[in-house]
Amino acid sequence: MKLGSWLTSTAVVSAALGLAIAISQGAEKEVQIAFLNPLSGNNVDAGQQDLNAATLAIEDINKAGGIKALGGAVIKLVIVDTTSDPKNAASTAERVFSTQKVAGAVGTGISGLTLPILPVAEKSRIPIITNSVNDQITSLKYKYTFQVTPKGSQFGSTQVQFLKALNETYGLGIKDVAVVYENSGYGVSTASSIKEIAASAGLNLVLFEAYPHGFTDASSLVTKIKASGAKALFPVAYTTDAKLIINTMKQMDVSPVIIGGGAGFLWPVFAKEMGPAVNGFVSVASWNWDSKSISSVPELASITTRYEEKFGTFMTEHAGPTYVAVRMLAEAMEIAKSADPVKVREALSTFDNDKIGGFMQPGRVKIDGTGWNGAVHPVMIQWQDDKPRTVFPAMDAVRTFKR
């Protein structure tokens, strides 16, 4: 009886499974690219920016005649919501890679979601180009992983160099610095890099403190900043946390020079929440819409203009590299003359391009032996006229820093 009931229930399981399997797989004539990003949960902001950029890139490619080497095949985006849960990210990747015929994939912009997807891409032999910044991504020796953005560890050195430049230009004499960071993959890799480089740059790290993402009271954190006597603060935060820290600092009358660690300090919602007070804030960015290599090339500048017209905000740090990632996949198909993921991967592994690659600072995408775009570096932005403008390093800057 018991065995019978066990097996009967198994029948229920199998039937339910059959339902799941009943997926229609339409015969596509076009070439498909998988878009994996969080479209629900905590990280939905980032995912939406990525989706905007990918949609625009697909439009541009198709308008220009599709993949010419494949007889003008049009590209179709297979949009997949990884949700903001790493467990779901792995299983959604598993789903799209095993049920859809895709030439490659882009995503995600969140390191914690990207890392569980990479082994799935590797085993499925689908090249994936990510715009996450975590340092581990290309250290895993995966052959199908490509990282187009700067690494988190570069952020710190750029921020520290910028502070040095400020000290020299304005004679600020800042030596004591504090780092507060969100306890996530992105936070840890960015913050540790500041820690590592601070000493060699002659800076004194007086506080190195983590806080949990989405915390609701920053007063103890700000008290620590105040007590540390830091003259400059490097906060690594997403928008809500960034705003909370800054507002609490205002209330408690703590005012070191703030050099933001990307993400929250760069997004349109930050300007919306801070109002006119946003102008003057500086932050490191893995990408910025007006860097010299972009604004000096009309064709590239028009991408950012069209993005702004279509989606109502400037093109963000997440959007830019995603746009490049989609165009890179298309370009790799042209080079490989094939939509076979294995051949697309081969083309990507030696990818070197300064045309669409010009969209990444400093004006080139060059994939190295580990799958990383070794040419890239971060920039510093300052909010001026309600937009983030590139102010550092000099080779990318289009505006000067305002005190």
Add this chain to the structure above:
Amino acid sequence: MNRTGRIFLAALAGAAVLLFPVVTTTPYYIHTVLMVFLFATMGLGWNLIGGYGAQLSLGHSTFFAIGAYSAVLLMVNYEISPLVGGIVGMVLACGAAVVIGLPCFRLRGPYFCLATIAAGEIARILFLHFQEFTGGANGVPLPFHGDDILTLQFSSKAPYYYLALGLLVAVFVLVRWMEKAKIGRYLAAIREDQDAAESLGVRTDRVKLIAYVLSAAITAAAGVLYAFTVGYIDPDGVASLNLSIEIAVVVIVGGIGTLWGPVLGATVVVLLTELTNMYLGSLRSGASLVLYGLLLIVVVVARPKGLISLFDRAPAASLPKQVGTRVHVA
């Protein structure tokens, strides 16, 4: 349907489960059923303390994480096979269960539940804090070095599927035995009335602790298998309150305190998650999660005893009754 017919149908279904990875070549389908197995296993484990003992624990992800991290870290840092590392993880999880259980079982009802949430959060923060050892928020990716049973690394999903199936069957048999054994009856007595049970000489703290420790070991074993199936773990993924809630939801939806409830619950919840994400995931508003939530609410409101209660009146199915109905407190 007569008995022979039922056995025939059941044998057919059993064969379908066994042959599934042979018939389908799509890793995603195998992965999905595998996740059903893992959640069913964790649900069965959770049910020992949460269902039979009625001690609502929302901190089980801690044991899952201990299992996952032990096996992964021992392999990555010391090249110890996860077959050994997994056992170490289960033992450590048992230890953690004793440490958490001893003080927490002095509390009852919502207070116990809150204490387990707190314990789970402490564990998650500890995993984040000791980054030198655990990788902190960066997590630990498992580099893939080709198929090897000793390192539990397979390019195909099928071996993981059979391992998860084996684990599920083993845990199912164990729980089924426990249901009828003394401990199952003690637990049922505790569920019905802890004070009455104590007055009859049941050492309630000890019984609860044994169930909790066993439950922790089962959850840890599932954690080990999960880590090697997915190939990446981080505190937010494996030690989160979300996961603890998911484990409990599986049992609550299926039927709390029943043998088949967790299996049915895992099937429904995992498939529902996948189906809503598959069909609504590309909509930009998180519609999949809204529908998923709504469906769960409907299930819980319409069937507070879980979906398994749908089968209660089916005379032929001989599905399990609530344990409470066969309690003999002696």
